[in-house]
């Protein structure tokens with residue numbers, strides 16, 4: 795996939811901040827620290843367009859990025875950061891749920907799961923919510939470079955069994971594994987924009 799431009803549009807803390815326009819949107823979802831921002835950077839071949847950090851819960855707003863002047867990547871706040879105060883956790887959940895349930899130009903949800911671990915309770919809840927609300931979605935297992943091939947194979951089958959999605963794409967933002975597969979899933983969701 796050739797990226798001719800990738801620019802940060804804005805950060806939204808409520809629906810009134812969402813950008814206008816009818817570009818198809820691809821949303822990246824997953825628990826805090828699972829690797830959402832890294833995945834976005836890796837797909838785009840940009841170093842730090844979406845800010846990454848070792849501190850979980852860093853992305854606290856919905857961040858929009860315009861790609862090739864044709865479609866939009868949406869970095870949603872991570873969930874499940876236990877140390878965050880309850881009010882903060884609730885407002886993150888609300889931000890994401892508002893976005894997912896109300897955004898009309900949402901073309902694909904990419905749910906990220908850490909390849910090293912079974913899906914958490916919150917991962918399962920999100921998966922169920924996406925399925926119940928008929929949201930087009932795919933699952934990506936992140937940080938696959940941290941596992942042996944055998945272990946990865948085994949964990950992918952476990953993740954597939956636990957979630958409603960039929961296929962899980964193994965990804966590594968460090969090595970680029972899974973990049974082509976994920977781009978083809980994205981392009982087919984947006985009708986090859």
Ligand code: GTP
Nearest residue numbers: 826827828829830831832846847851852853872967
């Ligand atoms: P929040 O914004 O806090 O929700 O986190 P996030 O999901 O955006 O995670 P982020 O991309 O900031 O990555 C969190 C940590 O995981 C960073 O230290 C990354 O370097 C590391 N990481 C992300 N992806 C990979 C990967 O594919 N492989 C390895 N080994 N580390 C990764």
Ligand code: MG
Nearest residue numbers: 830831845853
């Ligand atoms: Mg992030």
